[in-house]
Amino acid sequence: MAISEEQVRHVALLARLALTDEEVARFGDDLNSILSHIDTIQQLDLADVPPTAHALDVVNETRADEVKPCFTRDEALANAPEAAEGAFVIPRIVGGGEEG
Amino acid sequence: MIDLSRLAAMQIRDGIADHLFTAREVAEAALGRIGALDAQVHAFNQVTAELAYAAAGRIDDAVASDVVLPPLAGVPVGIKDNMNLVGTRTTCSSRILENYESAYNCTAVSRLLDAGAIPVGKCNMDEFAFGSSTENSAFGPTRNPWDLERVPGGSSGGSAAAVSAGMAAITLGSDTGGSIRQPGSLTGTVALKPTYGRVSRYGCVAFASSLDQIGPFAKTVEECALALNAISGKDPMDATSVNRPTEDFTAGLVDGVAGLRVGIVTDLLEAEGCDGVVQASVRAAAETFAALGAEVGEVELPSTAHGLSAYYIIGPAEASSNLARFDGIRYGHRVSGADDVLDLYMRSRAEGFGPETIRRVMLGTYALSAGYYDAYYGQAQKARTLIKRDFEAAFERYDVLLTPTSPTVAFKIGEKSSDPLAMYLSDIYTIPVNLAGNCAVSVPSGSCPASGLPIGLQIIGTHFDEATVLRAAAAFEEAVGFDTTPPLVREVR
Numbered sequence: 385m386a387i388s389e390e391q392v393r394h395v396a397l398l399a400r401l402a403l404t405d406e407e408v409a410r411f412g413d414d415l416n417s418i419l420s421h422i423d424t425i426q427q428l429d430l431a432d433v434p435p436t437a438h439a440l441d442v443v444n445e446t447r448a449d450e451v452k453p454c455f456t457r458d459e460a461l462a463n464a465p466e467a468a469e470g471a472f473v474i475p476r477i478v479g480g481g482e483e484g
Numbered sequence: 485m486i487d488l489s490r491l492a493a494m495q496i497r498d499g500i501a502d503h504l505f506t507a508r509e510v511a512e513a514a515l516g517r518i519g520a521l522d523a524q525v526h527a528f529n530q531v532t533a534e535l536a537y538a539a540a541g542r543i544d545d546a547v548a549s550d551v552v553l554p555p556l557a558g559v560p561v562g563i564k565d566n567m568n569l570v571g572t573r574t575t576c577s578s579r580i581l582e583n584y585e586s587a588y589n590c591t592a593v594s595r596l597l598d599a600g601a602i603p604v605g606k607c608n609m610d611e612f613a614f615g616s617s618t619e620n621s622a623f624g625p626t627r628n629p630w631d632l633e634r635v636p637g638g639s640s641g642g643s644a645a646a647v648s649a650g651m652a653a654i655t656l657g658s659d660t661g662g663s664i665r666q667p668g669s670l671t672g673t674v675a676l677k678p679t680y681g682r683v684s685r686y687g688c689v690a691f692a693s694s695l696d697q698i699g700p701f702a703k704t705v706e707e708c709a710l711a712l713n714a715i716s717g718k719d720p721m722d723a724t725s726v727n728r729p730t731e732d733f734t735a736g737l738v739d740g741v742a743g744l745r746v747g748i749v750t751d752l753l754e755a756e757g758c759d760g761v762v763q764a765s766v767r768a769a770a771e772t773f774a775a776l777g778a779e780v781g782e783v784e785l786p787s788t789a790h791g792l793s794a795y796y797i798i799g800p801a802e803a804s805s806n807l808a809r810f811d812g813i814r815y816g817h818r819v820s821g822a823d824d825v826l827d828l829y830m831r832s833r834a835e836g837f838g839p840e841t842i843r844r845v846m847l848g849t850y851a852l853s854a855g856y857y858d859a860y861y862g863q864a865q866k867a868r869t870l871i872k873r874d875f876e877a878a879f880e881r882y883d884v885l886l887t888p889t890s891p892t893v894a895f896k897i898g899e900k901s902s903d904p905l906a907m908y909l910s911d912i913y914t915i916p917v918n919l920a921g922n923c924a925v926s927v928p929s930g931s932c933p934a935s936g937l938p939i940g941l942q943i944i945g946t947h948f949d950e951a952t953v954l955r956a957a958a959a960f961e962e963a964v965g966f967d968t969t970p971p972l973v974r975e976v977r
Contacts, residue, residue: 387850399804399849400811401842402830414843414904415850418796421905425793425863435865436872438694438724439680439921440947445723455587463584465818472813475824 507543507558514560527646528605557600562655565606577621580836590687599714608642616910629970634894637667644671662914668926669889669940680921681726684719692802705958709733737958742777747882758891787870788916797864804848879946889926889940928966
């Protein structure tokens with residue numbers, strides 16, 4: 385199934401990628417080329433086949449819920465592009481001028 | 485002067501223990517080789533001379549105080565740049581992580597260093613391990629020591645080239661669809677993808693969590709076995725690592741292959757796109773096994789025909805989820821002057837990711853999006869079941885399976901970089917092994933008569949049967965007697 389320009393833009397938004405018009409066209413072509421190969425998988429009759437999410441038959445693992453040493457706040461912030469007062473700095477996400 | 489950088493890991497450890505040379509001299513030799521050749525090869529993103537000399541100093545101190553040396557004492561190692569090592573950047577060869585300082589150690593790296601290894605640097609790779617040529621690095625391609633105009637394979641191309649060029653005795657790579665074995669094949673090195681769950685992935689930047697596995701490159705099977713001894717085993721920090729009794733993977737290497745049941749996978753061997761020289765080399769390998777006393781037969785894995793499709797749904801789907809963490813907030817590249825958080829995310833990621841990363845994230849996001857999940861991801865997971873069953877049936881009849889590692893020898897830089905699908909086909913023989921979670925090694929089987937470029941044989945084993953795979957590889961290696969030294973290195977010696 386061919387993917388439209390509108391779908392490419394929608395997927396880019398879902399993936400949080402700001403693409404230029406030229407990139408939308410180029411990646412759209414690439415995706416269509418790859419999907420035309422991959423689409424053969426849809427012709428397989430797999431109705432009775434269970435899915436495999438994990439190659440080994442491993443069941444959930446649990447561990448004791450114990451407090452252990454972990455990163456200090458400074459270590460956790462060490463690679464942050466912007467940090468202040470022991471926190472990550474991000475653009476304003478609520479309010480915007482008129483706080484209520 | 486002894487060419488220290490050409491000694492095997494075992495000889496390095498024993499030579500240091502016997503006072504023939506010091507660990508510091510070994511470090512100097514490896515760093516000297518990097519200095520002499522890496523401007524041409526570009527196997528490394530970062531050379532860690534300080535860390536190397538510090539580790540060498542600890543080994544030399546141990547020798548001075550007559551402490552028994554650990555198994556990899558003084559052995560120069562390189563680490564793929566998606567594994568954290570404190571004191572180095574972990575860039576994944578991506579702009580988005582260009583300045584990322586490792587905050588903690590990857591378990592496999594820690595274990596290698598605890599075994600006495602000397603870290604000489606972080607190896608170049610395809611960005612986030614997306615690729616089969618190492619051309620997708622934001623810092624420029626790695627070149628194949630066998631022919632500098634050709635790729636070393638990928639995504640662990642830097643790790644493969646570093647071993648091939650004698651810059652390190654052992655390197656670590658990661659393998660999601662062939663990223664250890666295919667570059668191993670293209671550079672004439674021994675390259676092992678352990679069973680899924682054998683080696684902890686803690687501290688390795690995730691690509692596709694149901695497929696990723698860390699493994700070693702070396703010039704010899706024995707060195708790969710030594711490295712696996714060091715890095716394998718349960719790690720509480722990776723819930724997918726499996727708790728199994730400790731094994732010495734070097735123990736059975738000399739036992740030979742008499743009576744071993746070896747299956748040549750005929751439908752894969754005859755697949756379209758496989759070079760005649762590669763097919764001939766694998767057929768010759770089967771004859772070699774027969775001559776060594778193995779029981780050689782034929783087998784087919786028909787469902788693996790859907791391996792590439794399943795992989796290019798599952799891999800990108802998991803990658804699109806894993807790479808969501810790169811948001812320009814907690815670490816990594818961040819644009820300036822963002823209007824709001826959404827704008828910050830979208831532009832930071834678009835600027836920080838290279839084209840193949842964007843392609844895979846888009847593909848995976850599409851395959852998981854509303855209305856397409858069942859058609860793609862659900863269908864791919866079912867196809868994965870069929871592939872797994874094919875392997876299970878084959879391993880009822882055979883102990884190991886033989887295929888080519890790569891359908892071609894090393895290709896030219898630029899030859900496939902404009903056609904994503906052509907690049908993806910480089911991994912048709914390696915992908916099914918990841919989907920089924922098996923272990924496999926690529927071992928040099930000869931070279932192309934026309935070009936002299938190495939060809940690799942893939943030996944596949946069932947879950948957790950690395951011992952048999954390595955035993956078969958060791959017998960084959962001895963019978964073939966392949967000279968792993970590339971022309972570039974012959975020139976400087």
